[in-house]
Amino acid sequence: MKSIREIYKIGKGPSSSHTMGPERAARLFRGEHPEADAFRVILYGSLSKTGVGHGTDRVLRETLAPFPAEIVFSQEILPGAHPNTLDLIALRGGEELARLRVESVGGGDIRIPGRRDTDAEEVYVEHSFAEIADFCKWRYIHTLSDYVELNEGPEIWDFLQEVWQVMKRSIDEGLAASGVLPGGLNVQRKAKFLYEQTPDAHIPALNEFQQIAAFAYAVAEQNADNGTIVTAPTCGACGVLPAVLKYAQVTRDFTDAQICRGLATAGIIGNLTKSNASISGAECGCQAEIGTACSMAAAALAELYQQDLDQVEYAAEVAMEHHLGLTCDPICGLVQIPCIERNAVAAMRAMNACNLSYFLTGSRNISYDMVCRAMHETGVNLSTRFRETSEGGLARLYARRKG
Numbered sequence: 001m002k003s004i005r006e007i008y009k010i011g012k013g014p015s016s017s018h019t020m021g022p023e024r025a026a027r028l029f030r031g032e033h034p035e036a037d038a039f040r041v042i043l044y045g046s047l048s049k050t051g052v053g054h055g056t057d058r059v060l061r062e063t064l065a066p067f068p069a070e071i072v073f074s075q076e077i078l079p080g081a082h083p084n085t086l087d088l089i090a091l092r093g094g095e096e097l098a099r100l101r102v103e104s105v106g107g108g109d110i111r112i113p114g115r116r117d118t119d120a121e122e123v124y125v126e127h128s129f130a131e132i133a134d135f136c137k138w139r140y141i142h143t144l145s146d147y148v149e150l151n152e153g154p155e156i157w158d159f160l161q162e163v164w165q166v167m168k169r170s171i172d173e174g175l176a177a178s179g180v181l182p183g184g185l186n187v188q189r190k191a192k193f194l195y196e197q198t199p200d201a202h203i204p205a206l207n208e209f210q211q212i213a214a215f216a217y218a219v220a221e222q223n224a225d226n227g228t229i230v231t232a233p234t235c236g237a238c239g240v241l242p243a244v245l246k247y248a249q250v251t252r253d254f255t256d257a258q259i260c261r262g263l264a265t266a267g268i269i270g271n272l273t274k275s276n277a278s279i280s281g282a283e284c285g286c287q288a289e290i291g292t293a294c295s296m297a298a299a300a301l302a303e304l305y306q307q308d309l310d311q312v313e314y315a316a317e318v319a320m321e322h323h324l325g326l327t328c329d330p331i332c333g334l335v336q337i338p339c340i341e342r343n344a345v346a347a348m349r350a351m352n353a354c355n356l357s358y359f360l361t362g363s364r365n366i367s368y369d370m371v372c373r374a375m376h377e378t379g380v381n382l383s384t385r386f387r388e389t390s391e392g393g394l395a396r397l398y399a400r401r402k403g
Helices: 016-032 045-054 056-064 130-140 143-154 156-174 191-195 206-223 242-251 258-277 290-304 309-322 339-363 368-380 394-402
Strands: 010-012 040-042 069-073 085-092 094-107 109-111 228-230
Touching: 010 156, 016 045, 016 056, 016 085, 016 094, 016 109, 016 309, 040 045, 040 056, 045 056, 045 290, 056 069, 085 109, 085 206, 109 309, 130 143, 130 368, 143 156, 143 258, 143 290, 143 309, 156 191, 156 206, 156 228, 156 242, 156 258, 191 206, 191 368, 206 228, 206 242, 206 339, 242 258, 242 290, 242 339, 258 290, 258 309, 258 368, 290 309, 290 339, 309 339
Parallel strands: 040 069
Antiparallel strands: 010 228, 040 085, 085 094, 094 109
8 A cells, every 4th residue: 555645635625536636637747748839638427527516627727727728528438437537638739749548536646547656655565454453463563553653654743743734724714714605506604603603511412513513514615615625535525534633632632743643543544445445436426535534533533542453443444334325416516515514424423433433343243344345346336326427316406406
């Protein structure tokens, strides 16, 4: 597996697969063809279906500027291709100079068929939770964060400190903002309103929910407004992990260094899911995005609460298991409904998964590796209507009502 740095990417929303990935591809292609005086980009699959709502066309034109860029939203189906595929074409004097096919595979990463991935080296020898647990047992390593440091070196903590500072800043900025999110859905920001409420003191659970939900809404709304966030593991699911960690820090006085230990553990869970299944909504539905984010957050909490490796695994497994089958059906192709609210719900579910792991780990029957495989199998068998095309579910019914 690669470094957990590949899970946490600092950048602007609203979508890691539809904005970060295409931006990265366009920058690479433009650099390879400085002689071009114009470009054409053909979007396929989910990129074509929801590219306007996600801002794909906007970010491509910005990246390829000052040269003109024609963006083509193709309805052609590419058998065997990744759902987020794009062709970049370099032009000079109207004639084609070069063409490159790129797949935006989720989390801001891209894959170029036929090219070896040279962007990041393999850092981890182990490729499953079972292998990691076995290795840790033989090396007397008791936490996933220690396992991360062994493989990544002590410099990983400076990187995770930067990640945590950006996460906290996105929460603060989201809590301070108000107004309507862009895109035409007239979605009002809710984080500030949630945070300023005074829950009934006789219902402690309300206070917990209010804070966690406000933090999750804050980050997700910043993402929807093209703000700077951290993929965890994607833009669309970026509010879950920061919300849970911020609440833990506020209520339990964890230091930033301790929070970074949680981030390290979460990074391993995200890495395992990305390597063995998918974190792409266009490939496996929202279970791959919000489900992975929930697993990452649950595992991070278990680490912070000093649970053992079995409990950390169980927390992650429970979190993912109860997102199996979750569809990705963003209304109007925007990362707003149901995406923002879903971040808050998943953050609460992460808390519950961690609590269950405290009591029930000894009686579990399902491993994280198994639920990860189940998620991938479920995802690739979902109809494309429910994999980030806005052609099914809430997106279709909303569009029908609007006429």
